[in-house]
Amino acid sequence: VFKAPAGGSAELIGDSDGSSSSNLTITNIGNVVVDFEFSATNLTYGSSVIVSDKLYYSFDSSNFNSDLAGNFSTKQRKDVNLFPASSRGLSFKLSVPASTAPGNYSGKVSVVAVSS
Numbered sequence: 001v002f003k004a005p006a007g008g009s010a011e012l013i014g015d016s017d018g019s020s021s022s023n024l025t026i027t028n029i030g031n032v033v034v035d036f037e038f039s040a041t042n043l044t045y046g047s048s049v050i051v052s053d054k055l056y057y058s059f060d061s062s063n064f065n066s067d068l069a070g071n072f073s074t075k076q077r078k079d080v081n082l083f084p085a086s087s088r089g090l091s092f093k094l095s096v097p098a099s100t101a102p103g104n105y106s107g108k109v110s111v112v113a114v115s116s
Helices: none
Strands: 009-012 025-027 034-040 043-045 048-050 055-058 069-071 076-082 087-089 091-095 109-115
Touching: 076 087
Parallel strands: none
Antiparallel strands: 009 091, 025 087, 034 076, 034 109, 043 048, 055 069, 055 091
């Protein structure tokens, strides 16, 4: 859940060891190295829309410009090489356009592990 005013942004920072129940950690419990595919729908509230390219992800803490980051403008695969029994923090950021009407927006984010 993000709370951000119009013209602002909010971040949910991941942690790599699962030490925080309020932060995201991805752990590979399988037996192969994995990468990830990301996709999202637009966020909607009635007829108001925040397009999905305003939502970002990063496997590099709060660095949303790194090679391990991207946005949800299109479905994409990220080369993470998460080895079996290892973990990484997964962070998200939402940038809300200044003209956005206030409300509780909802949408769908998909993060799917794929064999590396």
